[in-house]
Amino acid sequence: MSLQPSGYRPSVTGYVEKGGFNRDTAYIPDRITEDGRRPEHGNADVPLWPVEPGRYRLVASWACPWANRAIIVRSLLGLEDVISMGVCGPTHDMRSWTFDLDEGGKDPVLGIERLQQAYFARFPAYPKGITVPAMVEISTGEVVTNDFPWITHDFFHEWREFHSDDAPDLWPAHLREEMDEVNKRVYTEVNNGVYRCGFAGDQESYDAAYDRLWTAMDWLEERLTDRRYLMGDAITEADVRLYTTLARFDAVYHGHFKCNRQKLTEMPALWGYARDLYQSPGFGELTRFDQIKAHYYRVHTDINPTGVVPKGPDPDVWLEPHGRG
Incomplete structure (x- = not known):
């Protein structure tokens, strides 16, 4: 049985109700914290997982703005060697994001074709849209959390022991x-x-x-x-x-x-x-305009039924002097 309301849009985890778009923000609330400690901010009753290098894989997409945030923060903090990353392709069907960019269409670490498999490994009847970013436990292949605001919050506050020496203070x-x-x-x-x-x-x-x-x-x-x-x-x-x-x-x-x-x-x-x-550093090289356009213009067939992806705008304009130094 699906718990999704009428008009639900799995690609953006939301639904249209009385003409307006409402985002579904009921994410998997688990947190990954230092030594599995109870954090001082957020829901006091959420399940906790301990920070542990090499234990988790960030599954993201260059196309998704919420996932792109996690990719950028992971890079800025220098967490690439302690949190591995799998990248889904820019398009997906109603079921799930898929690993189209990898050889054989499978994530090379998790060994799965669809992110949905990590969700179902933990919640066999998971009723909602499959979203990125998601943190997945590598050993079990189970999703830990897809609560994107807390993922990046905890990258900064809970993984501090593993930040690079020149990591910025993202939360002064x-x-x-x-x-x-x-x-x-x-x-x-x-x-x-x-x-x-x-x-x-x-x-x-x-x-x-x-x-x-x-x-x-x-x-x-x-x-x-x-x-x-x-x-x-x-x-x-x-x-x-x-x-x-x-x-x-x-x-x-x-x-x-x-x-x-x-x-x-x-x-x-x-x-x-x-x-x-x-x-x-950490922004432009992690921005993929081809992936971004492919996602929106091909997945949102109700808005763009032809699936035609525009060629512009020219990305070189992003390299013009900004004059804000």
């Missing part, structure tokens, strides 16, 4: 209260706001979603006019969270999701900021 203690507020607004109004526009089921819902998105985009443009990064002079996780949406804006969201008041390239502060991040 003196900024955390303000950063929580910024992250919340970016998530609800921008990261998720573009999806509300793209999957709106009627004009009224679309118009409301469009207005909310652009109110937030104008706020970001103003905020970034007199500061280099969202929280000041240094990159934090807040920037990673915003970047993965901005990187997809002109290529996908502007046209495909009808977020077309302006292009990112027409917003001076935001466009300079986005290029600044793209040209920073």
